[in-house]
Amino acid sequence: MGNERIRVLQVGMGPLGIKMYQDALDKPHLRVVGAVDLDDAIAGQDIGKFCGREEAGVRISSSLADVLDHTRADIALLTTVSDLERATPQIMEILNAGLPVVSTCEELSYPYETAPEKAREIDTLAREKGLAVLGTGINPGFLMDALPSFLTGVCRHVEKVEVNRYQDAQYRRLPFQQKIGAGLNMKGFEEKKLVGTLRHVGLTESLHFIAAQLGWKLDKTEDIISPVVAQRQIETDQLTIRPGQATGVNQVGNGYVNGTLRIKLTFQAAIGERDSYDEVLITGTPNVYSRIAGGINGDVGTCAITLNAIHSVLRASPGLRTMADVPMVTCKA
Amino acid sequence: MGNERIRVLQVGMGPLGIKMYQDALDKPHLRVVGAVDLDDAIAGQDIGKFCGREEAGVRISSSLADVLDHTRADIALLTTVSDLERATPQIMEILNAGLPVVSTCEELSYPYETAPEKAREIDTLAREKGLAVLGTGINPGFLMDALPSFLTGVCRHVEKVEVNRYQDAQYRRLPFQQKIGAGLNMKGFEEKKLVGTLRHVGLTESLHFIAAQLGWKLDKTEDIISPVVAQRQIETDQLTIRPGQATGVNQVGNGYVNGTLRIKLTFQAAIGERDSYDEVLITGTPNVYSRIAGGINGDVGTCAITLNAIHSVLRASPGLRTMADVPMVTCKA
Missing domain, CATH: 3.40.50.720 (NAD(P)-binding Rossmann-like Domain)
Incomplete structure (x- = not known):
């Protein structure tokens, strides 16, 4: 240049x-x-x-x-x-x-x-x-596909790849908290889920990205969205969440090879998570457990x-x- | 293929x-x-x-x-x-x-x-x-150069890159413990250092690798080897290390840009480390703190x-x- x-x-x-x-x-x-x-x-x-x-x-x-x-x-x-x-x-x-x-x-x-x-x-x-x-x-593009694939480079053998992206939404802005369904009851959460705005786009692409790097062919993938449900009352500056209401969203992408679950990507954003982090767990030789403390801000x-x-x-x-x-x-x- | x-x-x-x-x-x-x-x-x-x-x-x-x-x-x-x-x-x-x-x-x-x-x-x-x-x-080639460079990809700006590779040699074989100078007194350690067998080769290459990826030009590099000194008596199956003797080796690579230390790579292998890990700390926007628990076995x-x-x-x-x-x-x- x-x-x-x-x-x-x-x-x-x-x-x-x-x-x-x-x-x-x-x-x-x-x-x-x-x-x-x-x-x-x-x-x-x-x-x-x-x-x-x-x-x-x-x-x-x-x-x-x-x-x-x-x-x-x-x-x-x-x-x-x-x-x-x-x-x-x-x-x-x-x-x-x-x-x-x-x-x-x-x-x-x-x-x-x-x-x-x-x-x-x-x-x-x-x-x-x-x-x-x-x-x-950052996701897709890095945290749930490029980074875990890159980390497998040190492995002689890989049995399973898991990625966990957990975000505490306690101190995020209200629009973000609403986007992840916080404060909704189960019916409201299901309705929001159907509209499609809860969904993180790209999870299935990330599954196939990792599989391709490892020379695996996935015969089945899943993309499952569920509410994270409050066990106790949670108060934030802007919201009161009662037991049984959603504190946020959990989305799991599963990738199967010959019927065995070998890639599992979990994205969870909820109010009251104890911690925010981005974690890669590779089961293999050697095992690799990598964690980015605090997690990487998506925007x-x-x-x-x-x-x-x-x-x-x-x-x-x-x-x-x-x-x-x-x-x-x-x-x- | x-x-x-x-x-x-x-x-x-x-x-x-x-x-x-x-x-x-x-x-x-x-x-x-x-x-x-x-x-x-x-x-x-x-x-x-x-x-x-x-x-x-x-x-x-x-x-x-x-x-x-x-x-x-x-x-x-x-x-x-x-x-x-x-x-x-x-x-x-x-x-x-x-x-x-x-x-x-x-x-x-x-x-x-x-x-x-x-x-x-x-x-x-x-x-x-x-x-x-x-x-x-694994090092050079991954832990102290490719991995930290890869992690800067999520940063808008990078001020400093630090990598820490710490290995507890307590349960390693005796030849490895001897290789890192464990049990030597300060004179013995200095002699071993002069022979060159204590030195991890590639630290300066790793400094330049990272600098190049970030578009930095290093005007000075350092590669410093020191003993880790026992503060108390340490017993292993094969060795007794007395206070003042070496428990292992510490090697630091420093990279300076315009006189400012901007890359610091630390490799320490010693008996009695509390923990083994590979850690990358990027000071920037955002900060990235990544840690591989247990560290990656070099061989x-x-x-x-x-x-x-x-x-x-x-x-x-x-x-x-x-x-x-x-x-x-x-x-x-």
């Missing part, structure tokens, strides 16, 4: 896109040169001012085609949707305009088993164009790893890549 | 080479097809029997040239020496015969700053031949990661590679 700044196109100006812009301002090697959001209420605004920073001289456009046509950029940062169905046309459009892509689209993190046709479609065009595409983030981590991945994507082989086959993503100041 | 076994040439039949052969037997995708050791006392023996296993029909040869001439292999596993000075001609000879190399040579793990000419020499020939060369192991881990790296080296871009730029090394059954 030399001393030239990498020119970034920010596609998607939701909460994550805003944070991405703010964080990119602190990176002397990055420069956001264009921005897109489909929301007409945002379009036309200066990205700097929109993100609560200085005027940037870059207007948010509601047309991806328009920005791709008129902006010289080196890479697109895609933070629009979680599902690959809607992300794919956006990725294809960006590739066709000649830019590589880093995206926080959860289902892009490892789509080879869950959406093989979309994966092939993206991979084929990316290779044709000589560009790399990567889905990343901070996702922005960081996505911006850090820009260098890796620019150096990666063309095609749809994963965190296991791009050059190591490390902090770039 | 399809279902074909990867044909491995084992160069170096010391303790590590023996363990490598034994472990490779459990990997259905690997087959050791040739073996070299310069020791004439070993030459001519069947590698299987020499390693305490079944006869393999592969004789250990004392001539690398001879084996390279007469054996069809896919990769060479080099476990001969720790220093790059002596490893380089061996690597060049293997490359010239058309094989990629995975090696446990400690100084090969990141030689760009400590031995830039040798690094360039190897890199140039490897690119010319279209082959990859990798130095790996087991080094064999595992080296065999696991074979796949990554076969898929890597040609040249002298590092653990940060080959496809992720994960456990291959």
Whole structure:
């Protein structure tokens, strides 16, 4: 890259896109040169001012085609949707305009088993164009897939991989507490579960990511969401949770090989957890028990790893890549 | 690779080479097809029997040239020496015969700053031949370089990286306890230090590895060896250590950027440590505190990661590679 700044196109100006812009301002090697959001209420605004920073001289456009046509950029940062169905046309459009892509689209993190046709479609065009595409983030993208896979590198044999991400939501903001279902009774929790807003997207992709690194083929996966139920009354600044109500959500991803449970990913966010942590337990030779005390904050981590991945994507082989086959993503100041 | 076994040439039949052969037997995708050791006392023996296993029909040869001439292999596993000075001609000879190399040579793990000419020499020939060369192991190769670098991927900013590898040697075998200087008085410890056998090789390489991943340039490095001194009398099955005698060794690698200590690697192996663990502390945004309980056994881990790296080296871009730029090394059954 030399001393030239990498020119970034920010596609998607939701909460994550805003944070991405703010964080990119602190990176002397990055420069956001264009921005897109489909929301007409945002379009036309200066990205700097929109993100609560200085005027940037870059207007948010509601047309991806328009920005791709008129902006010289080196890479697109895609933070629009979680599902690959809607992300794919956006990725294809960006590739066709000649830019590589880093995206926080959860289902892009490892789509080879869950959406093989979309994966092939993206991979084929990316290779044709000589560009790399990567889905990343803290989870999926790191804590429940890349990190446990990386730790198996020291093992002669692996029998089982378990990952536990536990978060105490006691001191989180009320919207987060409500998002995880805290304070709902069992009926309310089930209703919220059906709406789909409780669900962490990407667990099945993480299962397949790990399995692929270990040369395993999963014959069954499960993605199970349950309430964490209060055993006693819990008071927070904003909520009173009575016994029998939900304190938060527990989501488990199970991966089976020949009928045996060999990968178990547990994500639990609830009020009154004793501790927050990210834990990897590998049963094998040797056993590996790794724990990140306090856990990694999802928002901070996702922005960081996505911006850090820009260098890796620019150096990666063309095609749809994963965190296991791009050059190591490390902090770039 | 399809279902074909990867044909491995084992160069170096010391303790590590023996363990490598034994472990490779459990990997259905690997087959050791040739073996070299310069020791004439070993030459001519069947590698299987020499390693305490079944006869393999592969004789250990004392001539690398001879084996390279007469054996069809896919990769060479080099476990001969720790220093790059002596490893380089061996690597060049293997490359010239058309094989990629995975090696446990400690100084090969990141030689760009400590031995830039040798690094360039190897890199140039490897690119010319279209082959990859990798130095790996548990330390250097993973715990004090690749792992902490990998963990910085979730950080927006990194101020300082500290790694602590602490090993309780209480229940290790006597030769290991003697190797770390346990039971020596201060004069004996200093003498042993001068001989060089106390020194863990690769600390400076690990410092430069981390710095490179973070885009830092170290203007000073230190590699300091000190005794851990008994405060009270310690009894093991084999040793009595009196107050003032060494219980083991402490080695610290410091890396400075513009005069500020920003990387600190501590390796301590001593009798009577309260705990064994491998710990990474990143001061940054966010802070990351990761700990592997019990620590990773060096011998087991080094064999595992080296065999696991074979796949990554076969898929890597040609040249002298590092653990940060080959496809992720994960456990291959």
